[in-house]
Amino acid sequence: MASSSMTGVCADELQCIVCLELYEEPITLPCGHSFCKVCIEQHWESREEATVCDCPNCRKVFPIKPECQKNVALAKLVEQMKLVPGVNVEKIKLVPGVNAEKTKLVPGVNVEKMKLVPGVNVEKMKLVPGVNVEERRCTEHGKPILLYCKDDESLMCVMCLVGQHTNHKVVPVELVHDEFKGVLNAKCPELSKSKQHLESQLHQLKRQVEQTQHSGKGTVDRMEEKRLALYQYVDKSVDLMKSGVIKRQNEKIFLLQKQMDKVKEQLNSLHETISTLKAALQDLETISFLQGYKDVIKRLESVSHFKSLKMAQPTVLDFSKEEKNLGSLIELHENFLKNIRKPVELQMSELDQSSLRRLYGRTPSVDPNSAHPLIKISRDLRTATRTETDNRYPEHPDRFDRCVQVLSSDCFSSGRHYWEVDVRSSSSWGIGICLNSMGRKGEGKECRLGENPESWCLQKYQNKYYTWHNCQGTLLSVPGDPERFGFLLDCEEGEFTCFGDSRVLHVFRGNFLVPVKPAIGVYGDGDSVRFCSF
Structure with missing residues (x-):
């Protein structure tokens, strides 16, 4: 079997099934099958019923002789095949027992030498690993896909040349394969560059994640230590201020207590003097009154200064200084929290x-x-x-x-x-x-x-x-x-x-x-x- 690496078309796909040679002035019947013009005319003339025309391939009968026109696209493919070096178009025949329609061109495989091997169904052979030959056939005609319509951007077989693809720009699949492959190859460097750029970005982000996790953990641990130190500092500061307040309070109470004891002592002395005075005033006997008079006068003189004694009003202790110090500590921490929150505020705008x-x-x-x-x-x-x-x-x-x-x-x-x-x-x-x-x-x-x-x-x-x-x-x-x-x-x-x-x-x-x-x-x-x- 001859083939062209330029066209990607097997020679047996371009052979007339009547003469088994490349098409000469190919025409296509309404049923879609193609033949040489001379071959189909001779076939119809050989029929006993000259008025009945049929298709030698599918046996479809046409009551009226169809008006067949030359299949230009098929003729063009035949001409391209004739130009392929090393192809002897006179010797191209269908190989007995080999279904060429179901055989794909595989580099290094001489299809002409393939024969039916007992127990091997050549029609189901997959000459290319992983390729399902049946999937490479035209769904409408069952023929191998050999052509590509650029107008409709669709794959097609030779039979598809008649119908909706008439006068369309049709090329062999191998040509468009090379063309499209070139388009895709041209995009490879750009895609490769983008891939490298994204991989680099991903690598940097992963490193940043690792660094952030490491630095964050270390910072959190240090902050925990500082929090304990801060707790101790605050506790110690408050305890010192509380101790100072209690000490000043106790000192003040001690001084006040001493003053209270002195006042109580003087009050008792005054009570005794008043009692002595009352007793003297109640003494009716003259001699007895005169005998005790001097003693009463002495007692009155000893307590006479009580009348001019002015007790200083005890002042309430002023702890505003301690409270102010504690307030300053709180304000310091409030400002500290505000400064901590600022970086978070900057990141809020980045959150989606x-x-x-x-x-x-x-x-x-x-x-x-x-x-x-x-x-x-x-x-x-x-x-x-x-x-x-x-x-x-x-x-x-x-x-x-x-x-x-x-x-x-x-x-x-x-x-x-x-x-x-x-x-x-x-x-x-x-x-x-x-x-x-x-x-x-x-x-x-x-x-x-x-x-x-x-x-x-x-x-x-x-x-x-x-x-x-x-x-x-x-x-x-x-x-x-x-x-x-x-x-x-x-x-x-x-x-x-x-x-x-x-x-x-x-x-x-x-x-x-x-x-x-x-x-x-x-x-x-x-x-x-x-x-x-x-």
Whole structure:
């Protein structure tokens, strides 16, 4: 069997099954089979019924003699085969017992010398390891795939030349194989360079991870040691200040006690003098009174200075200095904590929403006791749906009675918290946070999200997005129509950040060290808003 490495076509694929030679002026019948023009004419003339024309291959009968035109593409392939060096087109014959249609060209294999070996089905032989020959056939005609249509970018067999591929640019598969392979080879250096660059980046990142883990562990261990030292320092400092306070307190009490003892001694002496004076005044006998008079006068003189004695008012000890020192220690630690937090603040801008979910993700629950009667709460306490009729909720002081809103049962006053809300089933809504003290009764501003100092709100209304706080609204530029919005509450920094499609839409600032709750307003009939689960 002859073949062309240039065309990738086996010679027996270009042979007429009537004359067993390369096609001469090939024509194709309506059934798709091709023959030499002379061969098919002679075949029809040899028929007993001259009016009946059939196909020598599939035996299909054509009641009317078909008008056959030359198959230009097939003729072109025959001409290319004739130009192949070393191919004797006069001697090309089908090898008996070998089904050439099911044989593929394999370098180093002489197909012409292949014969049927007993017990071997050549039609099912796989001359190329791992290649299923049957899968390389045209699904429509069952012929080997030898051609490629550049117009339709599809593989085809010789039979496909008649039909939808007529007048298309058709080339042998080997040519387009080399062409496409060249295109892919041209991309290899660029891909290889990109691969090396990414591998280098990955290697650097792995090294950074290892270094970070190592340095982080060492730092954590050292910090633990310093924390123990800091505890000891603080304990010692406070103990010293407490000891000083107690010592000064005891000294003061001792001095006061001595003064009390002196006053008690003088008071007793005064009591005795008063008793002696009273006894002398009650003595009616003259001689006896005169005999005791001098003694009474002496006692009175000994206590006469009591009248002018002015006791200094005892002052309360002033421990403000110790308290001030302790306050300075606390302030020092507060400043220290602020400086520690600063590097973390710089990294917050680098965190995307997936990182926020992993680090600070929360799944708030809806508080049924706060839900407006037109809001129906799902069983999992995640979804709030606006209904046309009131839901029978019991009276509760936390329930909104005019504003169609609901709060979360979760309450935050410290740390960082991130949650997301699914709004794909809502066209008009308000989402944000509020103080637990925000009004619930009536339809005034004090109860509506964003229209009072106690609430902060991202709102969608008439396909536009706004932020609201204390009746101050800002129109936002939000590309597209996001189905999910994210919210990050940083209590210590006093920031409430709104995200949409991984973009920061707005940052509210306020005092969030007081308890705040996630809040939802559902303003469109039949709309639903849901807290997303992480």
